[in-house]
Ligand SMILES: Nc1ncnc2c1ncn2[C@@H]1O[C@H](COP(=O)(O)OP(=O)(O)OP(=O)(O)O)[C@@H](O)[C@H]1O
């Protein structure tokens with residue numbers, strides 16, 4: 024059973040009398056343990072596809088199975104439950120709570136699955152240790168650098184041991200040196216067995232993944248495996 | 258359990274936005290304080306009247322500086338300006354009124370009564386001349402009422418209502434035993450026959466001490482003045498006796514012939530009438546005040562909550578994106594509204610309590626900060642929190658996570 028299976032999914036926005044197809048019939052299958060990059064020009068539908076895969080949104084048409092469960096027909100609360108248990112999301116703009124400490128930010132997903140206070144703190148600490156930020160856990164986002172903020176966001180995405188880690192342009196707001204650090208971290212997470220999907224504009228980030236999906240005008244234009252010897256590292 | 262964590266999150270958010278929380282609080286405090294104060298005042302007015310009614314027989318009437326139903330501010334101001342009824346008035350009536358069988362002077366107070374470990378707070382303590390027992394509709398069940406000598410020598414003897422006996426003495430015989438009134442030792446001389454309840458309140462939670470002793474204990478009646486209870490020779494001559502007293506007092510107080518009385522005379526009939534219209538005013542006042550404060554407080558709460566939800570759209574988006582369900586977001590915001598309004602309600606109750614206390618000292622009536630008012634104040638403020646917090650909370654809960662995350 025594949026981890027992700029979409030069958031001819033469409034996302035259509037109605038703007039006044041006009042219809043915009045952000046996705047027009049996307050069919051993809053992603054197995055557990057894969058490392059996939061999604062590429063494509065601006066406005067091609069990458070974020071839309073990520074949001075659907077991440078259960079932040081539902082398709083206008085078509086079916087989406089996650090772990091064999093059809094999520095395209097779930098309601099708001101059921102989707103929230105899936106997001107909480109199965110998915111870790113990393114955003115370009117970090118999306119941390121500005122007034123909360125790094126530790127509290129990482130704890131958030133555990134609050135909503137009802138974990139006890141002591142477990143929450145312990146799990147959040149261990150996630151922060153994985154991203155090498157244990158020494159900064161009482162700092163607020165404003166007291167951290169961009170790279171450190173993204174590490175907090177990654178720790179938050181990992182804290183629930185999700186089936187799937189999604190990152191929509193995670194290095195988009197970072198300089199190139201910090202970008203490489205974050206990508207190394209993501210590579211490591213893949214080596215540890217996490218399934219990862221990453222959206223990027225940059226070819227040398229995409230080639231770190233093992234498979235590259237290109238999107239054009241809401242459709243899959245190509246789906247290629249990166250040969251082992253051409254994979255970017257470092 | 259998720260709710261306690263959400264409560265904590267709500268409190269932290271309120272704390273982080275002190276100015277905004279303070280403003281919301283103010284709206285609620287104003288509403289609840291006014292409800293508290295006004296209900297207490299109205300209840301005090303009713304309480305004083307019920308007290309009179311309970312002891313009045315059909316041939317007896319009361320003379321006071323001010324009383325009855327006060328329906329307008331002008332009337333109230335006029336009554337406040339009146340001279341108090343003084344000892345001279347009492348002497349003139351007792352000597353000069355032919356149709357008056359007995360004239361009794363009364364003053365009011367309230368105090369804490371204590372015996373051993375049993376304490377009763379805010380017990381009505383009347384001070385009266387020895388003849389009250391012959392005038393008022395009150396019977397001696399045990400012991401005796403005060404005597405002329407008790408009054409003359411200002412003895413510390415106390416005549417207690419049945420509820421006071423029950424609470425402080427239980428099954429033991431109270432006669433000759435002592436109790437403490439605001440710390441001063443008094444000897445029980447008698448117990449009144451049980452009167453039961455009227456309008457749902459016990460009529461037996463009172464005590465009466467001799468008039469002179471009362472002055473010694475609580476000080477001169479001052480601006481509140483003395484209340485006279487006068488028993489006419491017969492029911493047929495009641496009106497004439499009242500006219501006689503009216504003439505004597507108007508002469509003493511130099512009221513010009515074309516001016517109305519500057520004192521109030523009440524019979525049991527008057528009082529019942531007053532009580533009925535007061536109950537009406539009470540109800541209408543309650544509904545009016547509650548709805549005004551509800552609307553004012555509610556609008557403040559709702560407005561500020563809406564601003565808060567809009568400002569925190571991104572936060573809501575983040576929480577939903579990582580798995581918060583609608584009920585979690587809703588509860589978080591509802592808790593914010595509830596904590597603010599409950600806290601505001603408590604402050605309002607404390608403030609209202611002190612204002613009611615201050616009024617007791619200022620006005621010519623018995624006002625007690627009422628339990629009913631406290632309960633009403635707290636329910637109103639919680640109601641505001643739930644009703645007016647619900648809409649913004651639901652709005653927050655239903656936000657679309659993607660739209661909320663891209664909100665600038
Ligand atoms: N809420 C919306 N309402 C209307 N149109 C939308 C909405 N969201 C996205 N779109 C449209 O859908 C298309 C795909 O958008 P999407 O955000 O997926 O692009 P993208 O590939 O992520 O682009 P970028 O690289 O700039 O992030 C665009 O044409 C966009 O204008």
Ligand SMILES: [Mg+2]
Nearest residue numbers: 069070071191
């Ligand atoms: Mg995008």
